[in-house]
Amino acid sequence: MWLYTISWIFIGMNLRNKIKKTINEVAGISFEVREWAQILSSEIDRLTLEADEAESNKQGTPKEVQASPTTYSDNNDEISHFEDMGGGEYYDAIIPSDELMYDAETVKDFPEITSLIRGKIIKVSVEEYGIRVYVDGNFDDVKYGEVLEDMVYEHSQWGQPLYDPNTHNELTAMYFGGTNSIEVEKSYGGRFLDIFSKWKPKPKAKIDKLVINGKDFPETYGKFKVDKWIFNDASRIEYDHYKSGYNKENGDYEVYFNVPIRGLSMGMFVHETKHAYDDWNRMKNGGKPIRDSWEIKNIYTKDFENLILGGAMKFPQLGGVVRMYYLGSKLETPAYLENEYDAPMAQTYRNTGKKLMNFSVDHFFNKKGKPAKGLEDEFVNILINYDIPFFRKFKDVRSFLTHTEKYFNKRGKDIVRRIDKTMYVHGKTQQRPAKGTGNRSNYGTKGTLPF
Secondary structure (H helix, E strand, O other), X not given: OHHHHHHHHHHHHHHHHXXXXXXXXXXXXXXHHHHHHHHHHHHHHHHHHHHHHHHHHHXXXXXOOOOOOEOOOOOOOOEEEEEOOOOOEEOEEEEEHHHOOOOHHHHOOOOOHHHHHOOOEEEEEEEOOEXXXXXXXXXXXXXXXXXXXXXXXXXXXXXXXXXXXXXXOEEEEEEOOOOOHHHHHHHHOOOOHHHHOOOOOXXXXXXXXXXXXXHHOHHHHOOOOOOEEEEEEOOOOEEXXXXXXXXXXXXXXXXXXXXXXXXXXXXXXXXXXXHHHHHHHHHHOOOOOHHHOHHHHHOOOHHHHHHHOOHHHHOOOOHHHHHHHHHOOOOOHHHHHHHHHHOOOOOHHHHHHHHXXXXXXXXXXXXXXXXXXXXXXXXXXXXXXXXXXXXXXXOOHHHHHHHHHHHHHHHHHHHHHHHHHHHHHOOOOOOOOOOOXXXXXXXXXOOOOOO
């Protein structure tokens, strides 16, 4: 039995080493991922344009546009309202600042804004002349208001969720692109009637699914062999690790994405394609796919996903902890590392790593060591209503948070170490990583990143 166990340990080590050797990365940055991201972005644009032209030819020149507000923004279209999964309309929403997604260029002139909003809730209201964005507390609306609005616009344009201030259910930003004057008058009592009454946008086709054949791009296919890239239209953005993999009927390797097909940013293409790349490297070398990994089965279950997608906001004390289990995941780190490379000025993921490093259970308990009011109830509520096996290993909230502190502190150090190494190797910073932060590996240079 002892020899049998040892042999399986060596097999596992050899498999991990084999996977590492076949991944073509330089300090965590994947060239194949970026090549495919560029191709997929261009192909999605081409296919949607063809579909729109076909729709336009079918309809002819409309006398009166009947399209509904869209869930994406092709340009600087104004947000018309927010909608929940059932189509209910809302004109107020909130976003935790820690979830805000934006490009580094947006805050180039005011980089300090990220510190000013850290840990705060951003409130968004659709008003007569556009959206109003504000935060509670010490925040200079005059100086930073427009910058924060741009950050919120980018967040929603990338397909990221906002939340209902009352129920904390997930909301999606809707835009005027494609809206006719009748709908505008209905929603806003005619306030924008003069603006939109003469505007007749090109009809947009309803697209539920797009398929891109990988073999049509032989050079990139030879490095990262995906036979079919399948995009299913959805109100969220995710790599579907449950469906992706080898097709048992024809042997093709297929990657599934659930995304809002229109309006995806390059950052999102890179992020989700990196997940697909990690999974492909596992499977092609005979390893377990992501869906069969320990993390997916014990922590990142369907119920955990529901908790992340708005549900965590129902738990004011533990919601942030649940969110950090997601952000600090070993499955998520490689993809966020790619995004950090593209926007090093924002230091979004590095700040997440630092937050994990400094996580402490102390503020969850009073001076007598008693848990804060309602804390234990929140933990019990999560255990009862969400199937997350790992959480259920703990008898009470104290043991859960004590373990969490040790785990987060270790993960945070690893994330910051990896980011610092990546930035140094790729010339994003001249400061060498601190001693003992992983300089032993061969940095190497396999080429120049395409962007």
